[in-house]
Amino acid sequence: MAAVCGCLFLIALRLGSTPGGSAFAAIGMGLATPMWAYATLFWGHALAAACLVFAFTIAVIPPGNSSGRRDALWGLAIGLVAGWATVTEYPAAPASALLGVLALAQVWGKGWPRRLHVALGIVIGAVACALVLMVYQYLAFGSALHASYSYYPEGAFPWMKRGYMGLTYPRADVMLKLLFGCRRGLLFVAPVVFAAPCGLRRLYQQDSTRPAAAAAAAIAGYYFLFHASFRAWAGGWSYGPRYMAAGLPLLCVGLAPVWDGARPGWRRVLAVLAVCGGLFALMAVSTTPQPPDEFRCPLLQLFWPSFWAGRFSLNSTSMLTLAEDPEQHSHGAFNLGELAGLHGLASLVPLLTGWALAIFLWVRMNRTDNHRSTVVAAGD
Numbered sequence: 001m002a003a004v005c006g007c008l009f010l011i012a013l014r015l016g017s018t019p020g021g022s023a024f025a026a027i028g029m030g031l032a033t034p035m036w037a038y039a040t041l042f043w044g045h046a047l048a049a050a051c052l053v054f055a056f057t058i059a060v061i062p063p064g065n066s067s068g069r070r071d072a073l074w075g076l077a078i079g080l081v082a083g084w085a086t087v088t089e090y091p092a093a094p095a096s097a098l099l100g101v102l103a104l105a106q107v108w109g110k111g112w113p114r115r116l117h118v119a120l121g122i123v124i125g126a127v128a129c130a131l132v133l134m135v136y137q138y139l140a141f142g143s144a145l146h147a148s149y150s151y152y153p154e155g156a157f158p159w160m161k162r163g164y165m166g167l168t169y170p171r172a173d174v175m176l177k178l179l180f181g182c183r184r185g186l187l188f189v190a191p192v193v194f195a196a197p198c199g200l201r202r203l204y205q206q207d208s209t210r211p212a213a214a215a216a217a218a219i220a221g222y223y224f225l226f227h228a229s230f231r232a233w234a235g236g237w238s239y240g241p242r243y244m245a246a247g248l249p250l251l252c253v254g255l256a257p258v259w260d261g262a263r264p265g266w267r268r269v270l271a272v273l274a275v276c277g278g279l280f281a282l283m284a285v286s287t288t289p290q291p292p293d294e295f296r297c298p299l300l301q302l303f304w305p306s307f308w309a310g311r312f313s314l315n316s317t318s319m320l321t322l323a324e325d326p327e328q329h330s331h332g333a334f335n336l337g338e339l340a341g342l343h344g345l346a347s348l349v350p351l352l353t354g355w356a357l358a359i360f361l362w363v364r365m366n367r368t369d370n371h372r373s374t375v376v377a378a379g380d
Contacts, residue, residue: 001039004050004249005030007057012256014060015209021260023362024274029252032277033190034240037289045245048092051085052219053249055099060212062106071107071117078103079125085246087133090147091226092246095219096126102215159231170228178227178241182297186248189240189280189299192255192273199254202261216250223247237290239281239298283307286335286348288314310344 005026012022029035038046055078063070082096100122107114134144141151149165160166179187187194203213223244227233235242259270283303284291291298306314313333337347 001030001035001046001050004035004053007053008249008252011053011057011060011212011253015203015212015253015256016206017256018260019366021256021258024259024270025252025255028192028255028274028277029249031281032192032274033248033252034186034242034281034284034289035245035248036281037239037284038242038245040285041289043242043245044088045242048085048089049246049249051081051088052092052095052099052246055082055085055096056102056212056215056250059099059103059106059215062103066110066114068113068117071114072121075103075118075121076125077121079122079127080129081125083126083129087129089246090149091223091243094222095247098215098218098222100126102211105211157232162231163229166231167226167229168231170225174228174233175224178224178233178244182299183295184234184238184241186241186244189284190277192270192277193248193251194273195258195270196251196254199256199258199261200251201254202257203254212253216253220244220247220251234293237292239284239289239291282348286312288333290315308345312344312347313338 008029009022009026012025013019017025035046035049038049058074058078058081063074078099082092082099085092086096103118103122104115107118137146137148138144141148147165149160152160157166162168177184179185182188197217200213200217203209204217223246227241227243230243233241233243255270259267262270280299280303283299283306287303287306291302295301306312313335315333335347336350340347340350342349
């Protein structure tokens with residue numbers, strides 16, 4: 001996910017945003033949305049999102065020179081990376097297909113030879129990933145064509161009997177809860193995302209960035225509808241709407257043009273919204289990004305009081321030990337400050353120090369670039 005932030009910065013630059021707007025989108029996605037929590041949990045949602053962003057990054061930078069081999073390798077890279085998102089999570093398949101369409105749209109006006117070479121590369125990469133998944137399913141479950149979700153013990157998850165493994169149709173009440181609900185609402189925990197669709201609209205209005213904007217919006221919209229169609233939409237013990245997480249980074253592509261086009265007053269509003277989302281995510285990551293179902297509004301009932309009281313690292317088990325080991329002695333969750341002997345809010349000092357150093361280097365780099373630009377302009 002750290003690499004995803006870098007890719008998001010490059011994508012925004014490629015689509016015409018300024019370094020400041022690109023940085024706002026990258027940092028906003030990485031620290032002011034639930035993606036931070038999902039990354040620390042090593043959930044498949046974060047890996048699937050990363051694969052989709054990597055494929056999107058490759059797709060928006062098509063090869064310049066016309067070469068059959070180069071076009072095929074470019075398509076192969078997209079097929080492999082987007083295909084691996086599907087290997088990670090089945091619901092990524094439609095999003096991966098949309099990225100293949102985006103790649104073809106990038107070379108569609110270049111003639112049939114380039115279209116065929118790119119399509120061939122995408123198909124080969126996708127088929128390779130599909131074969132890996134099928135071999136895994138055969139070795140693990142005895143069938144290459146049956147999804148692993150179909151092998152739950154009988155009666156374990158009765159809601160999976162409705163529709164296709166729990167998928168039915170988007171429900172309006174669930175949509176509202178996924179956006180505004182106190183328990184899982186995206187705009188409740190990451191309010192800065194509210195501005196992202198406006199930025200994608202700005203990109204869509206430009207001919208050069210229309211395909212990328214359409215693909216990003218379509219993928220984000222698909223995941224939203226997918227989540228709203230899932231019977232178990234609450235997602236268990238999670239921070240925010242985790243089933244739509246894989247589309248969240250591409251939605252945040254729209255934050256860059258919004259920042260660039262906003263007046264100073266609106267930029268302050270966007271900054272405040274991003275800071276709020278960052279604080280909420282920091283509280284969740286510091287305490288526990290897996291709030292139990294008993295909390296109807298985890299942000300107010302669990303994260304806020306626990307954070308300011310210094311009750312951090314509440315998870316009782318650790319991912320660094322084998323869960324199936326009956327003699328394990330798990331030390332639970334921890335952060336770097338706690339490893340250094342700090343407790344409570346003081347344990348965040350290493351994290352905040354790293355952030356302060358990053359801000360210092362960013363400001364210094366900008367000052368150096370501005371000075372060089374001034375010198376060049378004076379010379380002209």
